[in-house]
Amino acid sequence: MTGIQTPSQKHSASKDRAPDLNISVNGMPDSIVLEVARSQQRVLLTRNCDDFLVLHEANPNHPGILAIYQDADPTKAMNYIAIMKAISNLEETGLSVKGEFIVINQYNW
Numbered sequence: 001m002t003g004i005q006t007p008s009q010k011h012s013a014s015k016d017r018a019p020d021l022n023i024s025v026n027g028m029p030d031s032i033v034l035e036v037a038r039s040q041q042r043v044l045l046t047r048n049c050d051d052f053l054v055l056h057e058a059n060p061n062h063p064g065i066l067a068i069y070q071d072a073d074p075t076k077a078m079n080y081i082a083i084m085k086a087i088s089n090l091e092e093t094g095l096s097v098k099g100e101f102i103v104i105n106q107y108n109w
Contacts (some may be wrong), residue, residue: 030055038062043097045083056101064097066090066104082108 025033030051037044042061048054049067057064066087071077078086086107088098093107 034062034065045087049103053101060099060101062099064099066097066102067101069103069105078105078108 017019018062025036028036034044034052034055036042038061043064043066044052044062045066045068047067047068047070050064052067056062068078068083083104086104090102090104090107095102
């Protein structure tokens with residue numbers, strides 16, 4: 001899958017994060033955040049699932065949205081290690097994320 005790096009790859013995932021590319025999306029409207037992802041051909045990872053699902057349904061022309069639903073119980077919420085493992089598991093399936101809204105919680109095994 002283009003744009004997703006996992007721990008199993010040669011370079012670490014932190015090597016290709018948006019903040020390292022001087023792209024600051026903090027405080028920007030969600031529509032702009034998604035447009036930045038489109039223009040940079042980057043898969044978007046978000047915990048703001050409901051808002052990005054609406055944007056995806058309005059226009060699924062994007063590199064992919066990976067959504068993380070947080071559980072009200074903090075012991076069940078996905079931490080960063082679980083998120084990376086879920087992304088790795090998703091990548092191993094060979095599914096394309098282009099134009100998709102994928103809840104990665106289901107890949108946390």
